[in-house]
Every structure is written in structure tokens, then in C-alpha cells.
Amino acid sequence: MxxxxxxxxxxxxxxxxxxxxxxxxxxxxxxxxxxxxxxxKDKLLPIYCVDTEEKKVAISFDAAWGDQFTDGILEILDRYNVKATFFLVGFWVDKYPDMVKKIHEKGHDVENHSTTHPHMSKLSTEQIAHELNTTSDKIENLIGVRPTLFRPPFGDYSNKVIETVMANKHYVIQWDVDSLDWKELGTQPVVDRVTRNVKKGSIVLFHNNAKYILEYLPLVIERLQKQGYEIVPISQIIMKENYYIDHTGMQRKMNVPQ
Known part of the structure; x- marks a missing residue:
């Protein structure tokens, strides 16, 4: 051996x-x-929230059906000196043009929520572009400012949707805090859900015609402001360049060599 x-x-x-x-x-x-x-490219994501050290959050309202609470929402936002973001569907813009102008005049973001409120992922590239640009044209014609943000109805998107929207110079926006106000569970569940889940850079989803919105909105704003949050429009919280979106949907700053 x-x-x-x-x-x-x-x-x-x-x-x-x-x-x-x-x-x-x-x-x-x-x-x-x-x-x-x-x-x-198999994992394209919209912006759900933003990585920021500043104690800022954004609240948003999707407007597709109804207008009975919108004046009240604007009064509450004025009372607390808050600017928000409104995502409008094309047929809502057609039905309430004066309200579109009023939202803009109050200093809020007026943004795009499609033209007919479809499931965007089921559309062709041409149909996606049509849904997007038709409503942005309508809004621009009314207020003189073209939307730059787009929220897909139902939160439904695909790579094709994101690529087409970005090619048409809009950012795709989702949310990381869903108020679930559409479930009509009452005031306190919405207040608790939003204020417990919000963090720096959060984007909160509300609906302009939710049943209890005039009751829970001031309570949410008061609690967030007491917690030290500044509430700003989405256009002021997202990054416009030199960013990437991680696997959670958080928009992060990309380190660019000097």
C-alpha cells in the first residue's frame, strides 16, 4: 500500500x-x-412606494363612478393644508369637467386612470396607448397640464402595459397601503388599516366615492400628521430619473458613478 x-x-x-x-x-x-x-424583463413592476429618508407619504383617490363626495374631500384637504393625487377615468372626466378643473385649481395632481376602466393586461399595445392618451388628452384640454402618472384599473398590469405606458411618457403607479374603503366596513377599520401600515414613502389608495370617506379622511390625516408625516402629491414623492424598482415594488435611487 x-x-x-x-x-x-x-x-x-x-x-x-x-x-x-x-x-x-x-x-x-x-x-x-x-x-x-x-x-x-420578466419582472417589470409599477411604483408601489418610494425608498426615502424623509417622513413623507402620498394619498390618492381613484375616481371612476360618482361625484357626491368630491367637494367634501376637497374641503377636508383644504382644512388640513394637504395636497393629494386624483386618478381620473375618461368617462368621469367627460361627466364632471368642472370638478376636474376644481381639483386642479386646488393644487392637486390630476392624473390618468384609463378611458373606459378596462383590465389593461387584456389589451393590445395599440389599445393600451389609446386608453392612456385619450384620457390624458381630455385632461390636458381641460386644465392645460398633461398627466404624467397612470394607475391601471383594478391594479391590473403586465410587462406590455408597463412598457407601453412608459413609452408614452407616463409613470405607472400602484399603492402599498390599500384602505379597502370600497368594502364599506365603516370608518374605524379604514383609519386603523391605513395608519398602522403606512411608512416613509408610502402611497395610500382611497376612492373618491367610498361610502364613509368624509368620516375617515380627516381622522386619517390628523393621525398621520400627529405621527409627523408630511402628506404630498405622488408627483412630489417619486423619483423621475436614475432609479430602479426592486422586487417589492419599491422605487429606489440608483447609484450613478460620478
Missing amino acids: RIIVIRKSVLLGLLIFIMVLGTTLMYSQNMGNHILSVMN
Whole structure:
């Protein structure tokens, strides 16, 4: 039987080599996964929230059906010196043009929520562009400012939707805090749900015609302001360039070499 003798120095060198090689492979794999999570076209995401150190949040209202509470919403926002974002459907714009103008005159973002409120992921590229631009044209004709934000109805999107909307110079906006006001569960459940889940950079979803909105909206605003949050329009909280969206939908600043 032949016995092979390995010097301690050789053995130690071999072990160090194996450890360095293993660490390098793990690092490379983690970096590769990070790059894929950011750049992989199979995982395009809208902006759900924003990574920020500032204690700012945005509240938004989707307007598709009804107008009975909108004046009251604007009065509450004025009372607390809050500016918000309204996502409007095309047929709502047609029905309430004076209210569209009033929302704008009050200093709020007037943005795009499609023309006919369809499931956007089921449409062709041409149909997506039509849904988007028809309503942005209508809003621009009324207030002289073209929307730059788009919220897909039902929160329904696909890679094609995101790519088409961005190609037409709009940012795709979702939310990370859903008030669930459409369930009509009452005032306190909405207040609790929103104020417990909000964080720096959150985007909150409300509906302009939700049943209890005039009751819960002032309570939500008061609690957020007591917690030290500044409530701003979405256009003032998102980044416009040099950003990426991580796997959770959070918009983050991209480190650009100087």
C-alpha cells in the first residue's frame, strides 16, 4: 500500500484556496440574483412606494363612478393644508369637467386612470396607448397640464402595459397601503388599516366615492400628521430619473458613478 504524505503548509494553502473560491462563488451568485431581480424583463413592476429618508407619504383617490363626495374631500384637504393625487377615468372626466378643473385649481395632481376602466393586461399595445392618451388628452384640454402618472384599473398590469405606458411618457403607479374603503366596513377599520401600515414613502389608495370617506379622511390625516408625516402629491414623492424598482415594488435611487 502506498502512503501519500502532504505537508501542513500545502494542506493549509489548499484549505484557504477552497474557502476563497467558495466565498467568491457565493458573492457572484448573490450579485447575479440582485442584478436579475432589478433588470429581468420578466419582472417589470409599477411604483408601489418610494425608498426615502424623509417622513413623507402620498394619498390618492381613484375616481371612476360618482361625484357626491368630491367637494367634501376637497374641503377636508383644504382644512388640513394637504395636497393629494386624483386618478381620473375618461368617462368621469367627460361627466364632471368642472370638478376636474376644481381639483386642479386646488393644487392637486390630476392624473390618468384609463378611458373606459378596462383590465389593461387584456389589451393590445395599440389599445393600451389609446386608453392612456385619450384620457390624458381630455385632461390636458381641460386644465392645460398633461398627466404624467397612470394607475391601471383594478391594479391590473403586465410587462406590455408597463412598457407601453412608459413609452408614452407616463409613470405607472400602484399603492402599498390599500384602505379597502370600497368594502364599506365603516370608518374605524379604514383609519386603523391605513395608519398602522403606512411608512416613509408610502402611497395610500382611497376612492373618491367610498361610502364613509368624509368620516375617515380627516381622522386619517390628523393621525398621520400627529405621527409627523408630511402628506404630498405622488408627483412630489417619486423619483423621475436614475432609479430602479426592486422586487417589492419599491422605487429606489440608483447609484450613478460620478
